[in-house]
Amino acid sequence: xxxxxxxxxxxxxxxxxxxxxxxxxxxxxxxxxxxxxxxxxxxxxxxxxxxxxxxxxxxxxxxxxxxxxxxxxxxxxxxxxxxxxxxxxxxxxxxxxxxxxxxxxxxxxxxxxxxxxxxxxxxxxxxxxxxxxxxxxxxxxxxxxxxxxxxxxxxxxxxxxxxxxxxxxxxxxxxxxxxxxxxxxxxxxxxxxxxxxxxxxxxxxxxxxxxxxxxxxxxxxxxxxxxxxxxxxxxxxxxxxxxxx
Numbered sequence: 001x002x003x004x005x006x007x008x009x010x011x012x013x014x015x016x017x018x019x020x021x022x023x024x025x026x027x028x029x030x031x032x033x034x035x036x037x038x039x040x041x042x043x044x045x046x047x048x049x050x051x052x053x054x055x056x057x058x059x060x061x062x063x064x065x066x067x068x069x070x071x072x073x074x075x076x077x078x079x080x081x082x083x084x085x086x087x088x089x090x091x092x093x094x095x096x097x098x099x100x101x102x103x104x105x106x107x108x109x110x111x112x113x114x115x116x117x118x119x120x121x122x123x124x125x126x127x128x129x130x131x132x133x134x135x136x137x138x139x140x141x142x143x144x145x146x147x148x149x150x151x152x153x154x155x156x157x158x159x160x161x162x163x164x165x166x167x168x169x170x171x172x173x174x175x176x177x178x179x180x181x182x183x184x185x186x187x188x189x190x191x192x193x194x195x196x197x198x199x200x201x202x203x204x205x206x207x208x209x210x211x212x213x214x215x216x217x218x219x220x221x222x223x224x225x226x227x228x229x230x231x232x233x234x235x236x237x238x239x240x241x242x243x244x245x
Contacts, residue, residue: 023093
């Protein structure tokens, strides 16, 4: 049976791993040493690597990992060992009897990818709990379209972002909507998780659709609060406010 786990690396990154207690795929290896130690401790064989985008904290450990099938976006800074994949493609890892669908999500970067399999979404820096990625290359319209694609997935989908940003995102969201009950409840739960040294992730998409302001820009209440006439202008204003927060 496929298992989902994470390794905390660098200052606030997560490397996500899917394994069957024999073979393993790794997502966004920003640093190799903790991954190699984890694989050795578990006695797991590295079967493949996925990259959501080209930023160093997501691929910086690649050169020090075994040469296994590696898939990611087409980007000039990624090494030749990375096999480029595009929207709508399906990646197969026969060792794990696993198929993964590729979803293009431009916004954080223009070539950003997400990976979806079964009830798991490996979303890099596109979607966070109560937040979304900063727009380094894409436009608000591109990021909004990407998020709308992701919210079309089933509510039971486990969202696996690449950073532990939940408390920081909640601080902004709670200032924006201090009376929002779902945000209040999630903040209480998140603080308890972090006090006990536990990650706040993964989260379920259905919960994020109720509380994440970046997924609720179509709501009249949020549009009124931000004095915006439509979904895109609301998202644009919200992202600008978060950038300045």
